[in-house]
Amino acid sequence: MPASAYSLAIEEKAEAKKASAVWLQVAEHLDPRFGGIAGSVPLLAQAAESVARHFAPIAAFTGPEENLAHLEQRNLHVFRFPRGRSAWIRNPTWKSQLQNLIEAVDGVHIHGIWGEHCAMAAALAREAGKPYIVAAHGMLEGWALQQKRLKKMVYSALVERPNLQGAACLQALTRSEVDDYRQFHAHAPVAIIPNGVDVPVGATPDRFLEIWPQLKNKRLLLFLSRLHPKKGLDILCQTWSRLRRKYPDHHLVLAGPDFENARASTEELVDMLDMRDAVTFTGMLASGLKWSALAASELFVLPSYSEGFSMAVLEAMAMAVPVVITTPCHFPEVAEHGCGEVVEPDARQLEAALIRVLNASPSERQRMGRNGQDLILRRYTWETVGRQLTRIYDWLLGGQLPSSVEIYRTPGAHS
Numbered sequence: 001m002p003a004s005a006y007s008l009a010i011e012e013k014a015e016a017k018k019a020s021a022v023w024l025q026v027a028e029h030l031d032p033r034f035g036g037i038a039g040s041v042p043l044l045a046q047a048a049e050s051v052a053r054h055f056a057p058i059a060a061f062t063g064p065e066e067n068l069a070h071l072e073q074r075n076l077h078v079f080r081f082p083r084g085r086s087a088w089i090r091n092p093t094w095k096s097q098l099q100n101l102i103e104a105v106d107g108v109h110i111h112g113i114w115g116e117h118c119a120m121a122a123a124l125a126r127e128a129g130k131p132y133i134v135a136a137h138g139m140l141e142g143w144a145l146q147q148k149r150l151k152k153m154v155y156s157a158l159v160e161r162p163n164l165q166g167a168a169c170l171q172a173l174t175r176s177e178v179d180d181y182r183q184f185h186a187h188a189p190v191a192i193i194p195n196g197v198d199v200p201v202g203a204t205p206d207r208f209l210e211i212w213p214q215l216k217n218k219r220l221l222l223f224l225s226r227l228h229p230k231k232g233l234d235i236l237c238q239t240w241s242r243l244r245r246k247y248p249d250h251h252l253v254l255a256g257p258d259f260e261n262a263r264a265s266t267e268e269l270v271d272m273l274d275m276r277d278a279v280t281f282t283g284m285l286a287s288g289l290k291w292s293a294l295a296a297s298e299l300f301v302l303p304s305y306s307e308g309f310s311m312a313v314l315e316a317m318a319m320a321v322p323v324v325i326t327t328p329c330h331f332p333e334v335a336e337h338g339c340g341e342v343v344e345p346d347a348r349q350l351e352a353a354l355i356r357v358l359n360a361s362p363s364e365r366q367r368m369g370r371n372g373q374d375l376i377l378r379r380y381t382w383e384t385v386g387r388q389l390t391r392i393y394d395w396l397l398g399g400q401l402p403s404s405v406e407i408y409r410t411p412g413a414h415s
Contacts (some may be wrong), residue, residue: 006097006104010057013077015369019055022395023048024102026059026121027085027111031066033284034255035226036074037137039311040195041111047075047196050194054393057107057381061117083114096251107396108132109171113139113160114152121337123162125234133191135171138308140180143230143328156184165187168396169405170331173309176329178406185237191392196385197376205296207289212280215296218251218288221354222297222321224290225304225311227254227262231301232326235347237266239303241273247358294319298365299357304328305345313382317372322365324353345360 014022025045032036045056057077057241060068063084071078079101081094084333088094098120108125111120113136116178125132138144145152164170164186172178172192181190207222209216221240222256225231233254254266263281270279285293294300301314307329314370318322323340335342357365391402 003248006100009077010055013057014055017049017055018053018249020053021048021107021393021397022055022105023107023109024059024105024121025056025109025111026061026117028115028117029066030060030062030068030071032056032070032286033336035257036311036387037111040137042071042074042076042322043196043198043382044074044385044389045381048389049076051386052385054390055396057105059098059117059121061115061163063076063198067084068088081117081217083115083117088116088397090317095120095124098412099128102130102139103128105130107168107393110134112137113163114155117158118163123168126166129179130284131168132166133169133392133396135166135173136177136180136304136308137173138177139212140177140184140339141306141308141328142180143306161185166183169392171392176330177308189389189405190405191402193385193388193392193404194380195309195311196380198382199318199373199376203291203295203319204291207266208285208292208296211289212282215251215253215280217249219247219249220293220297221250221252221299221301222286222293223301224255224316225302225310226256226259227266228259228387229262230304230306231262232305232345233262233349234269235267235345235350236271236301236303237269237279239351239354240278240346241275243354243358244275244278247274250298250358251299252279252280252291253282255282255290289316291319294321297321299324299354300340301354302326302329303345303350317369318368318376320369320373322357322368323372324357326349326350333375334372337371338368339375340368 010022027037027041030039045058048054048056059079061083063079078408102124108121108130110121122132167188170181170188170190172190173194178190270276282345296314300321302325303327310329313323313325313331317339323334325342327344334340343349343353395401
């Protein structure tokens with residue numbers, strides 16, 4: 001597509017949406033089965049458009065097999081690019097197309113690092129003189145940095161640190177992620193803008209229990225996330241193997257798409273622990289079915305070793321379900337506001353936390369659920385997040401500095 005065609009497409013959509021500015025969202029892996037960024041970025045873009053005066057098209061770096069129908073269903077405008085450096089090497093016109101697209105917008109918001117989508121979009125934004133934001137989405141956390149550590153050390157020096165240093169602003173999902181940026185020696189301004197959630201109306205357990213009728217008389221503990229080694233499935237299974245006989249009317253549901261063959265290894269562990277009758281694997285749950293599963297559940301559990309800021313935790317709290325999570329979920333408000341338990345990713349600590357919640361009275365669990373739902377409604381709706389993001393976008397295009405932005409100061413410098 002020539003430069004003029006990109007400009008025309010952007011202008012027409014921006015005018016139709018009565019947008020005063022255009023912020024291109026750049027991300028890879030936007031098929032819903034990837035979770036994380038695939039779930040949050042479309043909703044963030046939609047919030048920027050519906051809450052404020054911005055048009056937020058998406059540059060999606062994806063494989064040809066990825067399903068992006070959900071983006072069009074949300075009335076989001078998508079420019080699709082290939083994922084994988086080899087595709088860009090074989091066809092250099094992709095770079096010129098991305099360059100033309102970036103030149104046609106006011107700013108660029110890059111989601112996720114360590115990929116060509118970040119490297120190319122950041123470099124082209126600098127060349128075009130466009131402000132850009134980078135959101136690491138938990139990819140600078142200690143556990144994440146240890147994965148492919150040597151490659152990341154080299155890539156950091158050559159590509160990633162220059163990308164982050166050249167950003168007009170960095171987006172952190174949590175207070176902890178601000179510290180991750182600083183430890184990575186990224187000194188650009190940082191704004192904490194969390195993920196959000198839209199609280200559903202009228203979700204019931206019926207649809208979920210129609211598909212899994214054997215669970216109708218069970219009290220459900222729900223794990224809802226990608227089946228991935230970093231999600232703590234090993235300690236969850238070890239813990240449940242010790243607890244299941246104490247709570248025979250309870251049942252563990254492991255819901256989510258498979259990654260890195262984690263389902264097979266988890267099923268092997270379940271069989272080794274001889275608790276196949278106490279665990280159900282559902283695979284990925286589509287949107288309506290996901291809310292139905294949450295409505296059917298008595299407790300949500302996510303014992304991750306590493307997280308950005310889990311959408312699933314927010315969704316569980318939005319449904320007034322008590323939660324048990326680990327400190328790498330970076331959500332201390334769960335404990336501070338009495339919404340559930342926060343422990344270290346350790347099987348014994350997880351066991352103690354589950355016992356405390358399972359032994360709580362129904363009224364105590366209801367209180368935890370209400371506390372969580374109240375917290376979501378006050379701080380974590382997409383409308384609230386959209387307004388926070390709008391203030392950042394406006395500032396970067398010449399507006400007033402928002403109070404939420406943290407400016408880096410050299411250690412020891414006077415404020």
